[in-house]
Amino acid sequence: MREVDVIIVGSGLSALIAAYSLCKHKKVMILTKGEKSDSNSVLAQGGVAVAMSEDDHWLHHLRDTIEAGSSHCNEFIAKKLVQLGPLFIKQLMDRGMSFDRHQSGELMLGQEGAHRKRRILHAGGDATGREFMHFLQQLIVQDVHIIEHQTVQDLIIDNGCCIGVVSRDQKGRVLPFYAQHVILATGGCGHLYSYTSNSAVATGDGLAMAYRAGAALIDLEFIQFHPTLLHSHHRSGGLVSEAVRGEGAILVNERNEAIMEGVHPLKDLAPRDVVARFIFERMQQGEQISLAIDDIQHFEKRFPTITSLCEKAHVDLKTKRIPVVPGAHFLMGGIKVNEHGETTIPRLYAVGEVACSGVHGANRLASNSLLECIVFGQLVAETILNKQEHVKIKPIRYRSERHATDSVYLPSKFAVRHQMMTHAGIIRTEDTLKQLIYQFEESLAHASTSLLGYTNEQLNLINMLTVGKLVAQSALERKESRGAHFRSDYPFQHNEQWGQKRIMKQLREKEQHQFNSVMGR
Structure with missing residues (x-):
């Protein structure tokens, strides 16, 4: 054992x-x-x-x-x-x-x-x-x-x-x-x-x-969608860290217009959900968004991993532009x-x-x-x-089951990922979420209750369908937009305040004065 x-x-x-x-x-x-x-x-x-x-x-x-x-x-x-x-x-x-x-x-x-x-x-x-x-x-x-x-x-x-x-x-x-x-x-x-x-x-x-x-x-x-994944040949080629914007890069369109001007007080360093959603909306209008890295000195030395990603994706850093797309992060x-x-x-x-x-x-x-x-x-x-108690374990006998899993229809990983991006991605609606839940439930209905007879690849797909359905059900139940969850049919969150009073209650009394100072009160 x-x-x-x-x-x-x-x-x-x-x-x-x-x-x-x-x-x-x-x-x-x-x-x-x-x-x-x-x-x-x-x-x-x-x-x-x-x-x-x-x-x-x-x-x-x-x-x-x-x-x-x-x-x-x-x-x-x-x-x-x-x-x-x-x-x-x-x-x-x-x-x-x-x-x-x-x-x-x-x-x-x-x-x-x-x-x-x-x-x-x-x-x-x-x-x-x-x-x-x-x-x-x-x-x-x-x-x-x-x-x-x-x-x-x-x-x-x-x-x-x-x-x-x-x-x-x-x-x-x-x-x-x-x-x-x-x-x-x-x-x-x-x-x-x-x-x-x-x-x-x-x-x-x-x-x-x-x-x-x-x-x-x-x-x-x-689910947080990072605003800046490297975008080349309709594929994401890896993460372009937020630290790039922290060092001075700005998001621009093909006309070199800074797209985050007037969108949020923190501009390019706004919270990720704000930046990702805005880039997504601009891309839906047909724009290509890039990171302008003109103001970053010695980019290749400061960001060697990103430089390597760009080289693999055939993105020329001499142009000082890195094409980006939001993606699940x-x-x-x-x-x-x-x-x-x-x-x-x-x-x-x-x-x-x-x-x-x-x-x-x-x-x-x-x-x-x-x-x-x-x-x-x-x-x-x-x-x-710190746990002292010991549990006596009785072994259970397992053996691989033999049944015809080849005849079970499961969608491809490509199909599952496309459906999730389309129906439960950066912007969600009741209709798209219900459609996704129905499709994934149909696929899971054909799967056996026992997983022992499946291949590792089939098991992976069943897990993806299971979690995808749960994500969609959770998104359907939350009838508001909050943080990384955005419903275009419920675009506003119920509470626009960030919970300052609740934090105050949870801080110890001797920390109250320091907290007030930090908050500028």
């Missing part, structure tokens, strides 16, 4: 942070769908947002987080994120993680959309995620067993508790793995959409398996968790993009995603280490 103390499904930043904090005390196994380097974390360019400069404070960071979240953040958890962030970042720096610095030795701080301060730490220019992942992989290499190319199919639930997972290798062999604790760190669902910044493994598998197990999922309608919703990463199923945890603690509200603040992985990856590990 394959049994360990902790199974972590996924190999991104939140998984590695949790694994590192656990592995000196527990036997930890990581199961990952692709190779260990396949994750959205590796692709993260901008950096990690943290209030560490002398003219910044976590209260500033909290305000920006909640404003971007459109009055939908869990303020208690958002406060925990911005307060603990500097502490955990300093701990990682003490262990050897390095960030880009000026010649004077001071940390280089970037600025991104909806941040009122320069607070974005970055490493390797625009390769922060890759640098973080390499650093952590080296820390855990001797202590954590990582098994690649394992498609986790479902959770094993016994007496209401999660005791393991059912996985399949590349040959389709079914393998049960057992553990005292299971952490889902499978990332988001960006590859449900035609245009996305996400890794190809981000197809919502963790959401689907949690749903089938009976865990609560929330806020799935809130980040899921604010997910598996419902508390501040400890605990789901509604005992001994099942979720962390990172697959989880929803309410920290991002309706729209994530730029570069808060890596910070979320670091803070809550650490907190979920601490929660597990």
